[in-house]
Amino acid sequence: MADRLVPPDPAFAERVRASFARQGAMQTLGATLAELAPGRAVIALPWQQSLTQQHGFLHAGMVAAALDSACGYAASTLMPADAGVLTIEYKINLLAPAAGQRFRMEGAVLKPGRTITVSEGRAFAIDNGSEKLVATMTATLMTITGRENIRH
Amino acid sequence: MADRLVPPDPAFAERVRASFARQGAMQTLGATLAELAPGRAVIALPWQQSLTQQHGFLHAGMVAAALDSACGYAASTLMPADAGVLTIEYKINLLAPAAGQRFRMEGAVLKPGRTITVSEGRAFAIDNGSEKLVATMTATLMTITGRENIRH
Amino acid sequence: MADRLVPPDPAFAERVRASFARQGAMQTLGATLAELAPGRAVIALPWQQSLTQQHGFLHAGMVAAALDSACGYAASTLMPADAGVLTIEYKINLLAPAAGQRFRMEGAVLKPGRTITVSEGRAFAIDNGSEKLVATMTATLMTITGRENIRH
Amino acid sequence: MADRLVPPDPAFAERVRASFARQGAMQTLGATLAELAPGRAVIALPWQQSLTQQHGFLHAGMVAAALDSACGYAASTLMPADAGVLTIEYKINLLAPAAGQRFRMEGAVLKPGRTITVSEGRAFAIDNGSEKLVATMTATLMTITGRENIRH
Numbered sequence: 001m002a003d004r005l006v007p008p009d010p011a012f013a014e015r016v017r018a019s020f021a022r023q024g025a026m027q028t029l030g031a032t033l034a035e036l037a038p039g040r041a042v043i044a045l046p047w048q049q050s051l052t053q054q055h056g057f058l059h060a061g062m063v064a065a066a067l068d069s070a071c072g073y074a075a076s077t078l079m080p081a082d083a084g085v086l087t088i089e090y091k092i093n094l095l096a097p098a099a100g101q102r103f104r105m106e107g108a109v110l111k112p113g114r115t116i117t118v119s120e121g122r123a124f125a126i127d128n129g130s131e132k133l134v135a136t137m138t139a140t141l142m143t144i145t146g147r148e149n150i151r152h
Numbered sequence: 153m154a155d156r157l158v159p160p161d162p163a164f165a166e167r168v169r170a171s172f173a174r175q176g177a178m179q180t181l182g183a184t185l186a187e188l189a190p191g192r193a194v195i196a197l198p199w200q201q202s203l204t205q206q207h208g209f210l211h212a213g214m215v216a217a218a219l220d221s222a223c224g225y226a227a228s229t230l231m232p233a234d235a236g237v238l239t240i241e242y243k244i245n246l247l248a249p250a251a252g253q254r255f256r257m258e259g260a261v262l263k264p265g266r267t268i269t270v271s272e273g274r275a276f277a278i279d280n281g282s283e284k285l286v287a288t289m290t291a292t293l294m295t296i297t298g299r300e301n302i303r304h
Numbered sequence: 305m306a307d308r309l310v311p312p313d314p315a316f317a318e319r320v321r322a323s324f325a326r327q328g329a330m331q332t333l334g335a336t337l338a339e340l341a342p343g344r345a346v347i348a349l350p351w352q353q354s355l356t357q358q359h360g361f362l363h364a365g366m367v368a369a370a371l372d373s374a375c376g377y378a379a380s381t382l383m384p385a386d387a388g389v390l391t392i393e394y395k396i397n398l399l400a401p402a403a404g405q406r407f408r409m410e411g412a413v414l415k416p417g418r419t420i421t422v423s424e425g426r427a428f429a430i431d432n433g434s435e436k437l438v439a440t441m442t443a444t445l446m447t448i449t450g451r452e453n454i455r456h
Numbered sequence: 457m458a459d460r461l462v463p464p465d466p467a468f469a470e471r472v473r474a475s476f477a478r479q480g481a482m483q484t485l486g487a488t489l490a491e492l493a494p495g496r497a498v499i500a501l502p503w504q505q506s507l508t509q510q511h512g513f514l515h516a517g518m519v520a521a522a523l524d525s526a527c528g529y530a531a532s533t534l535m536p537a538d539a540g541v542l543t544i545e546y547k548i549n550l551l552a553p554a555a556g557q558r559f560r561m562e563g564a565v566l567k568p569g570r571t572i573t574v575s576e577g578r579a580f581a582i583d584n585g586s587e588k589l590v591a592t593m594t595a596t597l598m599t600i601t602g603r604e605n606i607r608h
Contacts, residue, residue: 027202363521
């Protein structure tokens, strides 16, 4: 993990939480921001029928949507107050079926940068109390400044 | 694109459509299977507030969920009748904000295989009648046979 | 492929060829710049024992090294005269063993941008006159300006 | 990291070292197998002019070639005696220029499997005694059995 994780924006938490609240997709996922710290964001969500693939597991795309957000918000904690964050690309490996009652998506900044930030994500399924790593992600994010339509 | 695209399962279309209908996530996305051919699947969906990120564009995770399904079903068309398909991994590059009223996700098999199939996906946003490439994906899929809980 | 491929630097070909000539790695690969056009670069190389993996095929890492360069030079053709290009990340799918006497690596810009460019690469093996797609790549590249140690 | 890392082949170290010795590419890189343990492989190499890009840093493709091998051999330690390993795909993020006199590539199995293994790699540059993370990789590998031309 990166060693220089002093957020330039002291109000990063309020900023990130406000952005999270504006995402229709996070409400659809039933997702909450369970943890937020400089360079780190954790998103929690429960199983829902509306998020499943054909075998009743959490759809890989839904795992990815929540994990991508955790990676993006982890990056956002280290960005200036007036910056927005865009995902340039991500790669996800699905290690096991996302079988469980609840899910935890952890995003952590691996390498912060002025323009480009790289985050890593880990998705865990909690199934009858036992926890399992079900997916891993690497995401590349870009800091956007000076564009009114891309903020927070 | 691949040159040996003769589906071993003549009833591939019915099989894929039945699988699609069982996915809670596809209903949440408002997605329909717009096109299906050997080695190819196209998924269409309209914009919905419930699928947005903080700027009102389609959430990258939702783009990915639909695109991943298009890649997976493209692969599935070339699999045996009793096989299931699992996404091992995918990589998505988000080329432009997914701004539009409707979206079309194209999945095509690049390299079919007995165990491993590689598909490519392209996501297009249709905004006031003009169409734009907004994302590109490469997905690796695995054929699963003999496991009752992983079928279709 | 992208539709706005007018290079801002009319001398892009000389600039790219000079950069290619400075790469020790390209000489080690025995690589030549077989083709260069706005948004496109093709690298050719012969089989060599010194580039093999344990089965005598071209090592995947060597395939990737040449393909990454093709993607980067394709991007470079569309950059300003004083800019350098850095690979942020790439993803490669190895579709078949790289068995052959000669290899051709094609890089093409999918989406040019002021800061970020996305290129796609295809690696072909030429084996006894027949050609086969052996790998596909997506690469994200960054335009760097104003840094003396990162040019061309 | 994975918790079930008992190698089915007690002679895994000899097998992996013999395979390493057969790779022309590893000799070209000047690479040595610095460390080998169940689920883990470390490759070391010195800077060489013949491995550079245009700014004199280690070429990203050469970083990737060595890192891919570390990931593959980490996976190989957990495979049966008669199995071969194939890289299906990998993704690399280049976090910083590979500037240094020596380089260390660490590969570790994240998720072993009968058919599919996922490894993670980290590349470090050692520059005047200080060490820096310069690249991170996720690789998907496949166990191949029963094919004479794909062994070890």
